[in-house]
Amino acid sequence: MTIQMARYYANGFDNLRTIFGYYDEKKIDFVLPYNHFAFEFQMAMPMSVANQLIADLLFKEEPLFGGTGSYMQRQKERVEAGEIKIEDIRADTELRVKNGAISYRPTLLGGCTKVGRCDSFMLGDYTECLSCEGAIIKPSRLSAAIEDAKNELSNYAEDSGEYQIVKGDIERLMVFKTRLIDTVEL
Template identity: 25%
Template sequence: NIGKIAVIINGYDDSDLSQYPLFPSVRAGKRAKVNSFAGAPVVSLNGHRVSQKRLLARWPELIVVEADIRELEQFDGFRDWRNDPDVIIGQVWPLLTHQCRRSLAVYCSRSGLVSIGSLGLQFKHLTEVMASYYRKGSAFAVNFLNSGDAQNMIDEIEYERYKVQYINYEANVISTTSRLWGGEGNRIQVAREKGQPLIITTDREMTKKKFLKGELTYKLSPIGGCTSLEPCDKISFTSIFACIDCEKSILDDDRSLKNIQRGLNNLKRGQSLFVPENPQYKQLESEISEIYNKLEKRGLRKKMDALV
C-alpha cells in the first residue's frame, strides 16, 4: 500500500514489479538512491542519518555513556558490551524503530504494573509466548518507575484516568435517558423506576470523590461499561459478549445494542467463510444463537433487530 501511495505521489512506474522496490522512497528527492530498480528510487540510508541528527538536536543524551554500558552489563551479563562494535562510549545510540517495542515490553514487565496478557493485547500478539519473548530478561532491567519523578507522573496519570472515568459515568449512567441493563445497570434502573434512585446517581459530588479515590470505577467495555475494581478476565478478542451476564456491567438500549449487533455481524461474516457442515460453522452458530437467546430473555431482541 505504501508503494501504491508512492506511485500516486511521484508518478513512479510499478507496472513491472521486478523493477519496483519493496521499500520505495515516498518522497522522491536528491537524497533518494536509485540502485538497480528502474521503477522507483529506494529509501536512502542518508534519510536515517538526517533523522538521527534531528533526534540528537532534541535529546543530546542519546550518546552512549559509561553508565549505559554498566546498565547493559547488568541486563545481559553474557554479552561483551565493552567490546561490542555497535555500542561505543561517546558514539550515538544505534537506535532502531523496533527497539521501542522491545523496550516497552521490558520496562512494562519490570515495573510490575502490566500483566503479560495486557502486554500481549497492546502488541496485538496472538499468543502469550511472543509477549514473553519480547519481555525476556526484564527481571534484570532497571525499574526506573521507582524514582520519585516517575511516581509523580504515574500519580498524575492515575488522577486523570479516574477523572475521565467519572466524566464517562456521568454522561453514560447518571445523565442518560436510555434504559440501563446488565448486572449493575439493572440495579440502577430498578431503583430509578421505584422512585428511589441510588445515592451514587443523585449525589454527584460524593460520587466524584469516590471515583478520584479509586473507590468507584467505570471502564468502557466493548459493549458498554464495567464497574469492577479488579482486572477483567472474561473478555477476550474472541469473546466480547461476556458483559451481558456480568454482575458488574452497565449496558443500555442505545449504544450497547448497536455494539452487540455489530459484534453479531462480525460473527456472521466469519461464519460465512465455512460450509454448514464445518465444525467451526457449527460453533459460531451456537455462539450466535446463545447471544440471541440472552437478548430474547431480556426483551431486547426485537429492539436490536429494528436498529438500522
C-alpha cells in the first residue's frame, strides 16, 4: 500500500502549488500566488499593531510615563485639545510600523515600542524598562509590579542572592515612582 501511495502522490508533484508556493524554473526561485494569504497578513500586521498601540494608549485615562510613554501622553493631550486628529496619528503610526520604525508589545509595566529583540525583557529584567527609550510605563502596572515584588520578597531569606536581586528591583521601581509619577500627581 505504501508503494502505491508513493506512486499516487509522486504523479505530477512538480506541478503542485501549495500554500508554501511553488518553484518557478524561469525565475529560479519559489513563488507565491498573487492571492496568497501571506500578502494579506503583511498588510494587516501594521494596521493591527497601530490599532493596538492607539487603543491601549490613547483611549485610556491613565497617564503614561517612560521614553515613548511621555511622547504618547503629549499626543493624547493634543488629541483631547483638538490640536490634531486621531486619524492623523493612526495614519502616521501605521506608516511608521510598516516602515519598521516602531513596534508595540504589552509588557509587565505597560508597553514597549522598541523594534527588534529586547535582551532585558527576554531575561525577565523588567526594571531595565524604566530607563529604556521605547518604554511606556503605566502607573497602575508599576504599582502592581511593586506589590508583586514585595510579596515575592517574603519568599526568600534575607541573606540570599534572590532576596538581594528582588530588593534591588523594588528600590529601582520605587525611585522611578517617587521621582516621576508621584511628582506629577501632586
